[in-house]
Amino acid sequence: MRYYRYLAGILRCKIQAFAVQSSLAINADVGDFMIREILKFPDPRLREVSKSTDKVTEYHRKLAEDLIETMYASNGIGLAAPQIGELVRMLVIDTRSREEGGRRYKYEEMTELERAVQQPLIVINPVIVKGEGKTTFDEGCLSIPGYYETVERYNYIEVKALNEKGKEILIKTDGLLAICLQHEMDHLEGTLFLDHLSLIKSSKIKNQIKKHGYPKPKSEEETEDEDVQEGVKV
Numbered sequence: 001m002r003y004y005r006y007l008a009g010i011l012r013c014k015i016q017a018f019a020v021q022s023s024l025a026i027n028a029d030v031g032d033f034m035i036r037e038i039l040k041f042p043d044p045r046l047r048e049v050s051k052s053t054d055k056v057t058e059y060h061r062k063l064a065e066d067l068i069e070t071m072y073a074s075n076g077i078g079l080a081a082p083q084i085g086e087l088v089r090m091l092v093i094d095t096r097s098r099e100e101g102g103r104r105y106k107y108e109e110m111t112e113l114e115r116a117v118q119q120p121l122i123v124i125n126p127v128i129v130k131g132e133g134k135t136t137f138d139e140g141c142l143s144i145p146g147y148y149e150t151v152e153r154y155n156y157i158e159v160k161a162l163n164e165k166g167k168e169i170l171i172k173t174d175g176l177l178a179i180c181l182q183h184e185m186d187h188l189e190g191t192l193f194l195d196h197l198s199l200i201k202s203s204k205i206k207n208q209i210k211k212h213g214y215p216k217p218k219s220e221e222e223t224e225d226e227d228v229q230e231g232v233k234v
């Protein structure tokens with residue numbers, strides 16, 4: 001999932017992403033993480049249902065590292081394994097502020113429950129065991145760059161899952177972390193946020209992408225102006 005209201009530090013984050021990629025070139029052949037290619041809609045692999053994991057192994061820990069670094073390098077706050085072509089029920093999230101190592105704009109916007117969850121969060125075989133209330137948010141997706149639409153989700157969720165050590169965990173959260181978890185869990189079912197929109201709206205966007213591809217990335221100034229305007233909206 002992409003969090004688009006990062007008003008400040010846009011230049012800085014691009015430099016950071018570049019720094020990560022540069023260090024990668026040095027580290028890539030010594031068995032460190034790899035920044036992977038993120039699949040874009042309409043890649044058919046994004047429509048597959050991912051497989052559960054019986055046993056958490058070194059493969060999963062390596063995959064988690066790749067996911068986390070790929071997410072940071074793309075300024076995302078969440079990424080699911082099928083988005084990099086691995087059909088495994090695994091996802092990673094970091095909704096913390098930049099000061100804490102994440103990519104979120106403001107620490108003050110985090111809820112108490114969100115702050116209580118240790119992040120970056122690595123989740124394997126997640127299942128929602130409780131969902132309460134409704135909330136809406138303008139969601140974006142690293143697999144559908146440049147598009148943001150309002151999606152309704154549970155406001156509070158409890159998710160049972162395995163962590164990277166294979167230990168069972170129960171996450172109780174709300175706020176952006178709950179929204180992001182639901183967005184990433186959809187990816188494990190081959191569902192995209194566009195599928196939550198009205199048929200007319202989603203068909204329009206899907207057809208537009210299939211016909212014209214994705215908009216060119218904007219210059220830094222343009223992005224900053226737009227973010228300032230959009231920041232008021234949410």
Ligand SMILES: [Zn+2]
Pocket residue numbers: 001002140141142143183184187
């Ligand atoms: Zn997504």
